[in-house]
Amino acid sequence: MKINLIYGLLCFLFLGNIVAQQTPAPKQTQDYSIEGATAHLGNGQVIENSLIMFSNGKISFVGNANMKIARQGTVINAKEKHVYPGFIAANSSLGLAEIDAVRATRDVDEVGSMLPHIRSIIAYNTESKVIESMRPNGVFMAQITPRGGVISGTSSVVQFDAWNWEDATLKTDDGVHMNWPNSFSRGRWWLGEDPGLKPNKNYQKGITKIKEYINNAKAYLKGNKSSKILPYDALEGVLNGSQKMFVHVGGQKGITDAVNTLKELGINNIVIVHGQEAEKVADLLKKNNIPVILERAHRLPNTEDEDYDLPFRSAKILSDAGILIGLGMEGDMERMSTRNLPFYAGTYAAYGLGKEKALQLITQNNAKILGIDDKVGTLEVGKDATLFISKGDALDMRTNILTDAFIQGRKISLETHQTKLWKRYSNKYKK
Known part of the structure; x- marks a missing residue:
């Protein structure tokens, strides 16, 4: 009886771990530079061919990619994409x-x-x-x-x-x-x-x-x-x-x-x-x-x-x-x-x-x-690097397709229970 109870608890904990939300992303340790995207700053302004850099969870630069400035850390080529504040x-x-x-x-x-x-x-x-x-x-x-x-x-x-x-x-x-x-x-x-x-x-x-x-x-x-x-x-x-x-x-x-x-x-x-x-x-x-x-x-x-x-x-x-x-x-x-x-x-x-x-x-x-x-709320120097890159217009459900996302500089997963099911059954019908 005691053994069955122990096995039951272990099974419960294992299943609970499977269906739980993803583990939160670790604190940002490497810098990022997002280059070439159309940046929607959230305050009504738009920067074509933008450069956005962030370090230690904070935005350190927002400007035009044509400016002669050293890129920080990992460079993400976001040409023909859009970047938005979270x-x-x-x-x-x-x-x-x-x-x-x-x-x-x-x-x-x-x-x-x-x-x-x-x-x-x-x-x-x-x-x-x-x-x-x-x-x-x-x-x-x-x-x-x-x-x-x-x-x-x-x-x-x-x-x-x-x-x-x-x-x-x-x-x-x-x-x-x-x-x-x-x-x-x-x-x-x-x-x-x-x-x-x-x-x-x-x-x-x-x-x-x-x-x-x-x-x-x-x-x-x-x-x-x-x-x-x-x-x-x-x-x-x-x-x-x-x-x-x-x-x-x-x-x-x-x-x-x-x-x-x-x-x-x-x-x-x-x-x-x-x-x-x-x-x-x-x-x-x-x-x-x-x-x-x-x-x-x-x-x-x-x-x-x-x-x-x-x-x-x-x-x-x-x-x-x-x-x-x-x-x-x-x-x-x-x-x-x-x-x-x-x-x-x-x-x-x-x-x-x-x-x-x-x-x-x-x-x-x-x-x-x-x-x-x-x-x-906006993409400004000194604010949290909570932002994302989308393939298209984020206000249009047809084109709001995220490729990269960050919360306080942490690169987060975009996988969910729904995306896993979508991929699973997409593969089923492809076969």
Whole structure:
């Protein structure tokens, strides 16, 4: 019996090692020079026939390959290819759930409604096979965000080549996430109610609940704190402005109420997430310097009288209004669909935004909104060498074919469970 148990454990460990994510790449020890590629810097600029060099995990040179300068280390000939900064997904629950149908693998939310002290980072699973599948499309970083409740918890930003969450972290506890009440509710058809939208009679009650909670936290933080209350302590950052309050809200009325209410409460470092109808309150957002993390473009209009392509054009409208916009991934199949992040940006590009501005949504803009633009988001000297080489346009699923990829200078594998199956069955049918 004991021998069988030992053999069973060894088998389990062996199989677990087989299906686990690849071993993270070792620290960069040799320098690299990427020569001849069209470099998309992530800030709207493009360098044809570029030269990019990096050493010890940091970019050391960005310029034209015609310049007379000694190449460092291994030279990668990237002529007729393109080089990009690693893409960043905002508002994602990657690593917090693996298989939606298996409850034991889902850790995206907690019981309760006011949970600012819940930290997503300590639940983040670096061994997720879903995360592994992001990298072949150039998605190397994400804001890991909790879900549920009125105040869901605190997010953190990670990179996708790490042994554990401590190694993965780019920025810990970057902001608190709040789900603003919906000003409209949909009738419950199973109770005989009209299934259409109608004003939410509990909308003001929900706002009052938020105001009371934040006011109680402010009173606690100003007091002597004789007894420690973790949920109130967790709001100190958003109240003093050192952390951002990410407000998940849509609709003209909802956005207006959220901005005005939070500012009255002394919360000024605000980011709007989702932002349907944000174009209708662009002046309010611009006046208060409030960024917007948009949803994926591939969705239906919110109301019957909206243009069918308004979701595709919203990025262009907000950009023209001078609002800083990024791209998030919350929604159906959000973890698996995050690999398509560059292609959602590509849709915004096709509907007026343009390729380089669309690229900024998932590079420089997301980095600025998440507070990591000092490290990543653009190809600049001194920033992390988190970048990749593609055979073609990275915002086009037909040509986004990565040949080389680096995270903090480490040359990473682009193999995943999916690529292994693809190769296996491609060979089967070739024979």
